Amino acid sequence: MTITKNQNGSHLDMALEGRLDTATAPQLEAELKQSMDGVTELALDFAGLEYLSSAGLRVLLSAQKVMNRQGSMVIKNVNETIMEIFEVTGFADILTIA
Amino acid sequence: MKKKNRRLAVVMVASIVAVIVILSVIVAVTGYQQFTHVLEQQYNDTAYEVAETALTYLNPDKLEGYLQSGRTDEEYDAILARLDELVVSSNCNFIYVAKIDETDYMTTTYIYDSVNPATGFSRYEFGYVSRDTDPKYVDDLKHILTTGGRAEKYLYSYTESGAHTTAGLAVQDSAGRVVAVIGVEKSMTVLYGARSTYVRWVASIAVTMVILTLLVYLLWLNRKVIRPIAEITGEAKRFANDGENPVTSLKATKNRYEIGVLASSILKMEAEIKRYIDNLTAVTAEKERIGAELDIATHIQSSMLPCIFPAFPERPEVDIYASMNPAKEVGGDFYDFFMVDDTHLAIVMADVSGKGVPAALFMVIGKTLIKDHTSPGRDLGEVFTEVNRLLCEGNGEELFITAFEGVLDLETGRFDFVNAGHEMPFIRRKGKYTPEKIRAGFVLAGLETTRYRAGSLQMEAGDAIFQYTDGVTEATNAENELYGMERLEAVLNQNADAAPDALLTAVKADIDAFVGDAPQFDDITMLCLEFKEMMR
Incomplete structure (x- = not known):
């Protein structure tokens, strides 16, 4: 998985490409942990994301919980497959999907 | 083949001996040559001194006259007598005065010839002509005759009669013309003896030195090199072995x-x-x-996980079968089924996010909580709301569980269920499996405040329910393709009439065939409940 970061003050953009699964979720978790301090607006771009597993959902949930405290988190360009996963798991209700 | 280790000491001593021997030979050969050269020069100088002396005896002005007339006189006899005395007293072999033919320098006409009687030769009489001068002397003779000086090279010869050296000088008359050559040959008698003595000395000194040096060197080598190395080698060998x-x-x-x-x-x-x-x-x-x-x-x-099948042999109303294949040693998936009371059967299917020991521990908590809170008549939405609240307490690892629970009323066929972010179940009605689109709540242990609502559907005798985890639909083959809902639905309907255990075996076989050699990433867990008849 490739993660492209673009930070502008308290605004953080992250574009994910590839598969977010058991093998790659720790990578995203580490990236987020490293750069989320002081961020009030977090935007995740899922345009290049092919697959999302429960391990990935766990990282998203953690990020959502952190951002609930310090600002807002939005997920952009969610494709149909991943939207289905969000709906089946009930994540569609707790995430902000733009 | 085992390489034989050569002993270090032997090699070192042999090389030292070789070096000393070579050095001794070089010293002996150079010494021998130098020694010979010095002695030869010494003898030659002596021969020249004799020649100078003999020259003073001669009367050069008369020599040509003797040759032309072919006659000698009294003065000639007196000079020959003095030369005879000189050849003996100076211990030379020959003293001769001769006229050299200057056309080829090969023809020698003897004027005087004194021979030392000790040599055993007899003298060439006056006027004796020799035409067999050794060609190697020609250049020297030419030099003497044309310049009036000494021979440029030393004349030496080593013959069977011994080693000798010759001095050659020009004989000049009062007008300064070269009229003849005087030659003195002297034996180098001491040369052989002295030389062999010298060689013996050098050899014996060299041998003594070699032995002494070797002794000292060997002692030193043994003390400072061989013994320490042997000690180290021995220790290294011992340690390497045990x-x-x-x-x-x-x-x-x-x-x-x-x-x-x-x-x-x-x-x-x-x-x-x-x-x-x-x-x-x-x-x-x-x-x-x-x-x-x-x-x-x-x-x-x-x-x-309940694993005794048939699970409820005393209940003809239901047949149930379930299986779990963990991807790692301990998995995060679980299923459960149990009788809530005499007429209600509960089934649970769940998947903990993450893998390994943390997921397994969380699974144990989740499974226990769900079973403990499921009680007769209690709303399943209420059960999950409470379980979720308890799971959120102290969930430091931020794990979560997707879970599905359903309770079948065996008397009426009413099937109550609650879904916390889990996959849709497949329901077989009239012999055909279709995915049942049911509302999903948020995952368990995600957010403390989540409230769950139960749903309900009606099952008839002969219907069945198939529930599974995402390990089934997301089984991946070598081309990174997912197994997916379509393949699952197809294999379920191919085996629509099969009993639960046969159905699960068939689905697992189909997944294995699809995945091939690709590694299994996720636990694969399935459960099938067949409602065979209403309870009477």
């Missing part, structure tokens, strides 16, 4: 040369290898212990 009891001291460490450093390094290395081995042994033991405990954990986990 790998135990590293030594703490070696005599060789006191060695002032590189061997001392080597010995210290061996000591250090042995200690470190020992420490490393001990450490590795401890780590391996620890790893084995963890492995054994993981085995036990796997066993405990699998024994927590």
